[in-house]
Amino acid sequence: MSLIDETHDPSRTSWVESANGHGEFPIQNLPLGIFSPPGHHVRPGVAIGDYILELSGVGALLPDAVGHLLTGPTLNPVLALPAADRRGLRRRLSDLLSNPTHRETLRPLLHRAADCVVHLPAAIGDYTDFYVGIHHATNVGKQFRPDNPLLPNYKYVPIGYHGRASSVRPSGVPVVRPNGQRKAPDEERPSFGPSRRLDYELELGIWVGQGNALGRPIPIGEAQGHIAGYCLLNDWSARDVQAWEYQPLGPFLAKNFHTTVSPWIVTAEALAPFRLAQPPRPEGDPQPLPYLFDEEDQRQGAFALELEVLLSTAQMRADGVAPFTLSQGPATNMYWTMAQIVTHHASNGCNLQPGDLIGTGTISTAEAGGFGSLLEISQGGKVPVSLPNGETRAFLEDGDEVTLRATARAAGHVPIGFGACTAFIIPAP
Ligand code: MN
Numbered sequence: 001m002s003l004i005d006e007t008h009d010p011s012r013t014s015w016v017e018s019a020n021g022h023g024e025f026p027i028q029n030l031p032l033g034i035f036s037p038p039g040h041h042v043r044p045g046v047a048i049g050d051y052i053l054e055l056s057g058v059g060a061l062l063p064d065a066v067g068h069l070l071t072g073p074t075l076n077p078v079l080a081l082p083a084a085d086r087r088g089l090r091r092r093l094s095d096l097l098s099n100p101t102h103r104e105t106l107r108p109l110l111h112r113a114a115d116c117v118v119h120l121p122a123a124i125g126d127y128t129d130f131y132v133g134i135h136h137a138t139n140v141g142k143q144f145r146p147d148n149p150l151l152p153n154y155k156y157v158p159i160g161y162h163g164r165a166s167s168v169r170p171s172g173v174p175v176v177r178p179n180g181q182r183k184a185p186d187e188e189r190p191s192f193g194p195s196r197r198l199d200y201e202l203e204l205g206i207w208v209g210q211g212n213a214l215g216r217p218i219p220i221g222e223a224q225g226h227i228a229g230y231c232l233l234n235d236w237s238a239r240d241v242q243a244w245e246y247q248p249l250g251p252f253l254a255k256n257f258h259t260t261v262s263p264w265i266v267t268a269e270a271l272a273p274f275r276l277a278q279p280p281r282p283e284g285d286p287q288p289l290p291y292l293f294d295e296e297d298q299r300q301g302a303f304a305l306e307l308e309v310l311l312s313t314a315q316m317r318a319d320g321v322a323p324f325t326l327s328q329g330p331a332t333n334m335y336w337t338m339a340q341i342v343t344h345h346a347s348n349g350c351n352l353q354p355g356d357l358i359g360t361g362t363i364s365t366a367e368a369g370g371f372g373s374l375l376e377i378s379q380g381g382k383v384p385v386s387l388p389n390g391e392t393r394a395f396l397e398d399g400d401e402v403t404l405r406a407t408a409r410a411a412g413h414v415p416i417g418f419g420a421c422t423a424f425i426i427p428a429p
Helices: 084-098 100-109 134-144 221-225 238-244 295-300 314-318 338-346
Strands: 032-036 041-047 051-054 108-113 118-119 125-128 158-162 168-170 179-182 192-195 204-209 229-236 260-263 304-311 324-330 357-358 401-408 422-428
Touching: 041 084, 051 314, 084 100, 100 108, 158 338, 204 304, 204 338, 221 229, 221 295, 221 338, 229 338, 229 401, 229 422, 260 304, 260 422, 338 357
Parallel strands: 125 357, 168 260
Antiparallel strands: 032 041, 032 118, 041 051, 051 108, 125 158, 179 192, 204 229, 204 357, 229 260, 304 324, 304 401, 401 422
């Protein structure tokens, strides 16, 4: 499961010079995606330094099980492969991009990433969003129920809701401020118009690999084998719409107008060196029910990922001012592991399919400085953030650009990144 091999060797370098010392895409990463070079149609690729290697042209050099699948407009066929085949692909790509004997063959298939458009890596059949960031759930719960922030099911059930796959977009696609029904607590009746409390949510995304047949749950010990990789996910949220509409059935139009993902699939294999034990539950918390408990998963079900959220207003960009860091924190503040999320989702027999996307829920720290949404940072809008140029924000304004970043770090290994998950807000129609 946590297989560390020659592809993770920190001394391995690439003949693609910009990969060596690259903050996100050194040869130890090799994330998969779908891109289009200037003037050309979409194709699969792997990010390496400042370049993308086109994989459709490399097919003959790749393992038989994989090469012929890397030609179409999505990675769904690759996601459907067993993990062993994905690992074979990774080992071959690592060899091709490190061994200089392949340089002349492959050089024509390299495209400068800055010249390319990167698309969604998969046709997403279904998107589900969870709520496993316990400090986010607590921080938000406190705003409604100061004495009893977490509902009684939270420590037994990985809470989730079904989102909307059609509105998931890759990094870089602007977000249109949604119109919706808004009703402030002191207003007698709702009105319809642009959301006044537009927010982001810092989340990780799971790209489902091999699926399960309808009616056949995924045992917790097998769940890791159904996860192909990970991304960053911004679950844009209209808080005023959410507060009015969410009872009794949960999030709906407040959430489904747009979801942004970082477009590269950072594979489960690439993250093998960055696994950590799931933090122990606080004293007095219940043990997970048996179908959600696996000792191996508890030993290495978390990730050494540093998460960051940056804000750049239209004014800041006009003035050439660097983005402002809204929050920083580790990804270990998840009450449930990725495997527990997957197993719970399929526990009733619900079938997951290759290319399905699952959000973890907002990941916040316990203390200020690492809150994963403006709802938490501004305490429900009561305490706006002061930006260095004198602007303030309780919620997002038109022109604001939000960027999520993630870096995996572990002693003795080359750090890898997820690539940016970024988008700016444009006015409501
Ligand atoms: Mn969410």
